[in-house]
Amino acid sequence: MIKKSKLRGEFFMQGDIACAEGAIAAGCRFFGGYPITPASEIAERMAYRLPLVDGAFIQYEDEIASMAGIIGASWAGAKPMTATSGPGISLMNENIGLGMMMETPCVVINVQRGSPSTGLPTSWGQADMMQARWGSHGDYGSISLSPNSPQEFFDLTIVAFNYAEKYRLPVFVVTDAVVGHMTEKVVIPPVEELDIIDRKYTNKKPADYRPYDPDDDLIPPFAKAGDGYRYHSTGLTHDERGYPVMSEECQRRCAKRLVDKIKKNADDIIITEEHDIEDADVVVVSYGISSRTVIPAMEKAKEKGVKVGFLRLVTVWPFPEKQIRELSKQIKGFVVVELNLGQVVLEVERCAAKHAETKLVGHPGGGMHKMDDIVNAILEVANEQ
Amino acid sequence: MKKIPQKVIHRYLRHDKKFPHVWCPGCGIGTILGDFLRAVYNIGIPKDEIVMVSGIGCSGRMPVYVDFNTLHTTHGRAIAFATGIKFSEPRLKVVVISGDGDAAAIGGNHLIHAARRNIDLTIIIINNSIYGMTGGQASPTTPLGDYATTAPFGSIEPEFDLCKLAESAGASFVARTTAYHTMEARQIFEAALNKKGCAVVETIAQCPVSYGKMNQQSSAIEMLKWQKENTVSIKSFDKLSPEKRQDKIVRGIIVDKDREEFTARYENLIKRLQKNESSKEKSKQQAGENQKKSKSKSKKEEKK
Ligand SMILES: Cc1ncc(C[n+]2csc(CCOP(=O)(O)OP(=O)(O)O)c2C)c(N)n1
Ligand code: SF4
Ligand SMILES: [Mg+2]
Numbered sequence: 246m247i248k249k250s251k252l253r254g255e256f257f258m259q260g261d262i263a264c265a266e267g268a269i270a271a272g273c274r275f276f277g278g279y280p281i282t283p284a285s286e287i288a289e290r291m292a293y294r295l296p297l298v299d300g301a302f303i304q305y306e307d308e309i310a311s312m313a314g315i316i317g318a319s320w321a322g323a324k325p326m327t328a329t330s331g332p333g334i335s336l337m338n339e340n341i342g343l344g345m346m347m348e349t350p351c352v353v354i355n356v357q358r359g360s361p362s363t364g365l366p367t368s369w370g371q372a373d374m375m376q377a378r379w380g381s382h383g384d385y386g387s388i389s390l391s392p393n394s395p396q397e398f399f400d401l402t403i404v405a406f407n408y409a410e411k412y413r414l415p416v417f418v419v420t421d422a423v424v425g426h427m428t429e430k431v432v433i434p435p436v437e438e439l440d441i442i443d444r445k446y447t448n449k450k451p452a453d454y455r456p457y458d459p460d461d462d463l464i465p466p467f468a469k470a471g472d473g474y475r476y477h478s479t480g481l482t483h484d485e486r487g488y489p490v491m492s493e494e495c496q497r498r499c500a501k502r503l504v505d506k507i508k509k510n511a512d513d514i515i516i517t518e519e520h521d522i523e524d525a526d527v528v529v530v531s532y533g534i535s536s537r538t539v540i541p542a543m544e545k546a547k548e549k550g551v552k553v554g555f556l557r558l559v560t561v562w563p564f565p566e567k568q569i570r571e572l573s574k575q576i577k578g579f580v581v582v583e584l585n586l587g588q589v590v591l592e593v594e595r596c597a598a599k600h601a602e603t604k605l606v607g608h609p610g611g612g613m614h615k616m617d618d619i620v621n622a623i624l625e626v627a628n629e630q
Numbered sequence: 631m632k633k634i635p636q637k638v639i640h641r642y643l644r645h646d647k648k649f650p651h652v653w654c655p656g657c658g659i660g661t662i663l664g665d666f667l668r669a670v671y672n673i674g675i676p677k678d679e680i681v682m683v684s685g686i687g688c689s690g691r692m693p694v695y696v697d698f699n700t701l702h703t704t705h706g707r708a709i710a711f712a713t714g715i716k717f718s719e720p721r722l723k724v725v726v727i728s729g730d731g732d733a734a735a736i737g738g739n740h741l742i743h744a745a746r747r748n749i750d751l752t753i754i755i756i757n758n759s760i761y762g763m764t765g766g767q768a769s770p771t772t773p774l775g776d777y778a779t780t781a782p783f784g785s786i787e788p789e790f791d792l793c794k795l796a797e798s799a800g801a802s803f804v805a806r807t808t809a810y811h812t813m814e815a816r817q818i819f820e821a822a823l824n825k826k827g828c829a830v831v832e833t834i835a836q837c838p839v840s841y842g843k844m845n846q847q848s849s850a851i852e853m854l855k856w857q858k859e860n861t862v863s864i865k866s867f868d869k870l871s872p873e874k875r876q877d878k879i880v881r882g883i884i885v886d887k888d889r890e891e892f893t894a895r896y897e898n899l900i901k902r903l904q905k906n907e908s909s910k911e912k913s914k915q916q917a918g919e920n921q922k923k924s925k926s927k928s929k930k931e932e933k934k
Contacts, residue, residue: 275718314713314714315714318718340703343703478701488647489702
């Protein structure tokens with residue numbers, strides 16, 4: 246049996262397991278979930294690990310309950326997580342909206358499979374990217390991180406918890422069955438060396454505390470059940486006290502801050518990885534598992550004399566609009582590589598519209614892009630007049 | 631018994647959120663809230679330790695008025711949400727307030743599983759036999775033949791017996807009361823709050839506006855009279871002849887049994903695992919020390 250929380254060192258580890266270990270390292274002490282391929286291993290690992298670190302594991306009756314349950318656990322002060330795949334996210338979406346509206350720190354893992362519907366349960370895809378952004382009804386800012394290796398699945402799960410705690414919202418890690426089921430080297434540093442952020446608790450007296458009164462960073466300090474603050478929180482449009490107010494003015498304030506708190510902090514949230522961008526004519530944009538096909542394709546295109554760079558989106562949402570806009574002024578065009586029939590490409594197109602062209606190398610999932618398809622797209626964009 | 635001071639409920643209402651409230655004149659929900667608050671007073675549970683969670687509906691609007699930790703969640707999901715709170719922080723007293731649609735239709739699955747796990751929640755279902763908030767659509771507890779806006783020719787669906795449902799799913803405490811029987815309701819809420827385990831209380835309440843109007847009972851008084859005349863306490867029920875039992879709804883504590891509670895069972899699991907852990911650790915250490923000892927012995931022997 247694994248000892249307490251002090252797992253550290255080098256491991257040959259599956260992505261899903263690395264995610265669970267990342268969560269434990271980040272301080273996750275509540276997991277509520279429902280089994281689904283290719284995410285079940287995360288739940289299984291949590292079931293095994295959490296009791297050893299005084300955490301709580303519950304296999305709920307469905308994903309709707311799982312999402313509701315982790316929000317509840319967060320209001321009791323825990324750092325909670327759930328993990329699922331597309332069908333589960335579809336069920337969770339109403340309560341994901343509740344988490345956004347109540348501003349509840351929690352982490353939601355989506356190990357994407359082939360879709361729509363039951364799709365390809367044991368295979369992969371990246372067709373839930375827009376669902377991650379817009380899945381629940383209404384306006385809200387949201388955060389999605391996309392790892393492309395087990396190591397990064399570990400690392401980004403920790404980052405997801407940090408963002409969730411810092412910005413008070415459900416944060417997604419959107420990966421896929423390849424990363425989830427792949428086994429690679431994973432280095433787990435000592436807990437002391439990790440950057441762990443905990444939510445900001447109020448330092449006001451209970452009588453002065455208003456649960457939705459934001460600080461300058463637009464984030465309201467938190468109070469948990471049992472600490473004497475006796476907050477009210479609701480999914481209804483609410484004022485700073487958390488009380489429902491059915492007015493246009495309150496709706497504007499309430500919804501706008503949910504959008505603005507992510508928009509205004511986007512620079513802090515966005516992580517990208519750049520390769521050879523400086524003097525590129527063509528920039529490939531990709532994320533998650535498809536980004537691993539891009540590197541060799543890039544090398545091949547370079548051999549053919551194209552100046553090609555690569556921008557990997559580690560944070561997919563909020564979308565790095567500024568970066569794409571700036572780049573679009575310097576280059577001929579973008580090639581977007583993703584395992585769907587055109588989702589994130591829409592964002593690239595939107596930001597590049599005036600200056601550079603955008604070409605999609607899509608794929609419906611269940612397989613990988615052929616390297617030559619990427620190379621050809623790069624050549625086409627490079628050679629266009 | 632402690633004498634309950636008048637107006638004691640004001641101690642439990644949020645001073646900045648008392649009135650106006652959302653409920654219609656004659657609605658039964660407010661009476662039930664009063665009974666519940668008196669029960670809390672009588673037991674003396676500190677406000678800070680109570681978490682009240684609700685779903686969506688007229689009944690779901692209760693938490694905002696009370697001075698506890700209060701959470702108003704999504705339609706049907708209050709029990710799942712409350713399970714997360716209780717499991718994460720077992721020292722809290724977690725109460726769920728739910729409508730009949732909330733608990734028996736959209737959230738029926740969560741009710742069943744909370745009862746099966748026997749998690750320590752006090753689940754109060756306010757059964758007005760109708761979807762009150764949305765204007766009188768049929769619910770799973772609308773009696774067969776009764777009218778609703780979505781059953782304009784009378785409901786053709788048989789209704790749920792919520793107590794039987796909770797009992798067979800495993801809840802360790804199940805009771806039924808009404809808005810009319812306020813003393814009984816308070817006592818039942820006290821017993822439910824004191825129970826360590828899943829406690830389900832079905833509280834029959836009048837909704838004169840959405841249900842009464844469509845079913846020839848447009849006044850609250852008429853409906854309260856109906857509650858008085860059509861229900862009997864469990865003791866009296868047992869004495870009734872089989873014919874007289876028909877059409878009577880039983881009130882009182884229907885189930886009160888001891889069954890291991892979910893969070894307690896998990897805590898035991900943690901203790902067991904961590905004990906194994908530390909005894910393994912100890913035996914490892916001991917083995918290590920023995921080795922050291924025997925090594926040093928052999929060294930000594932070598933020296934000899
Ligand atoms: C997912 C979802 N579906 C439907 C609704 C609309 N809705 C709000 S309250 C309600 C029914 C409430 O009935 P009940 O639970 O019996 O509560 P009551 O109002 O009678 O107290 C419905 C259907 C909703 N809010 N959310
Ligand atoms: S509609 Fe019915 S249940 Fe809702 S507040 Fe009015 S009387 Fe009460
Ligand atoms: Mg109802």
